[in-house]
Amino acid sequence: MEFNVVNYDSPQYKQGLELREKLLQIPLGLRMSKKTRDSERDEIHAVAIEKDHVVGVALLKENGNGTLRMRQVAIERAFQGKGLGRELVTFAEKVAKFNGCSCVELLTRSTSSPFYRKLGYKETGHEVKEMGIPHIPMQKELILPE
């Protein structure tokens, strides 16, 4: 398994987009619009690659105040429950540190909050509805090297 940051519009970005659509959008009856895709141009595209196939994806963006926002985390179904999500989030935290960010924040579907809790993320607010489903804001403080 290889973890990497890939360019917007690269073949790996497109595979990650398809994975996110399959796991996060289509089950809710949504599709990624061109406008939404365009808005991803300035995000960091982190992927997990197995045998030339993207099997995990996460979008990252610096908020400008020392925090990195993580969203659209998805692991291919056949690879779920095997520790890959943990490895991908750990990779995202390395990217955050590399960019000088000491905090990762996210808004997770409530059903996935136990996953993030296990990885050291803490709830920072009340449950909110996004796209009709409950979400919880969470964050994790990172220790930056001296």
Ligand SMILES: CC(C)(COP(=O)(O)OP(=O)(O)OC[C@H]1O[C@@H](n2cnc3c(N)ncnc32)[C@H](O)[C@@H]1OP(=O)(O)O)[C@@H](O)C(=O)NCCC(=O)NCCS
């Ligand atoms: C949620 C998701 C990213 C987790 O990735 P994963 O590779 O399946 O998770 P891991 O195998 O790395 O799990 C790490 C730990 O979290 C636990 N965990 C994972 N998902 C969980 C869940 N939904 N509820 C409770 N615990 C969970 C695992 O049991 C494991 O615990 P352990 O260390 O005690 O064994 C992945 O299942 C996924 O892509 N789901 C569909 C899309 C989605 O819901 N994304 C989140 C959008 S906010």
